[in-house]
Amino acid sequence: MSQALLYTYIALGGALGACLRYFLSSGIDSWFGKTMPFGTLTVNVLGSFSLALVYGFIERQELAESPYRALIGVGLLGAFTTFSTFSIETLTLLENGLWIKAVANILLNVTACLLAAWLAIELLKG
Structure with a gap:
């Protein structure tokens, strides 16, 4: 598959995913x-479940070289x-027995992202 076609598949999937995220999260939030941000929670849980399914198919060589x-x-x-x-990245670390790296990944992602968001808000306050 050419690089241009690969990026086309990614772009099409990305557009669909972004629209689906907005549709689902705003629908859940309005309901x-x-x-409480139940829309975001729903999207994160469904996304994690779905990517784990895709990962499983890749591991079984059913999607290894597929454009899907x-x-x-x-x-x-x-x-x-x-x-x-x-x-998935955190679970992979855990499955490989890399508990310290998995915990570090969790703590770094949550802490760094919250800190970055807080910093951006503080910078905008001026």
């Missing part, structure tokens, strides 16, 4: 209210939620 791997795994689910990637 349950915004007192780029379309679904990278594009659609990558735009749907990056939390799914974080989840």
Whole structure:
């Protein structure tokens, strides 16, 4: 498969994933209210489950060289939620017995991302 075609699959999947994320999270939030971010939670849980399924098919060599791997795994689910990637990477570390790295990955991602978001807000306050 050419690089141009590969990036086309990723772009198409990404557009679908972003639209699906907005549709689902805003729908859940309007249904349950915004007192708790249930829309984001739903997207993260569904995305993590879905990417784990894709990962399983890749491991079984059913999607190893398929264009659907780029379309679904990278594009659609990558735009749907990056939390799914974080989840699979952390599980892979755990499965390989790299407990310290897995815990460090969790702590660094949560702490660094919250700190970066806080810093951006503080910078905008001026």
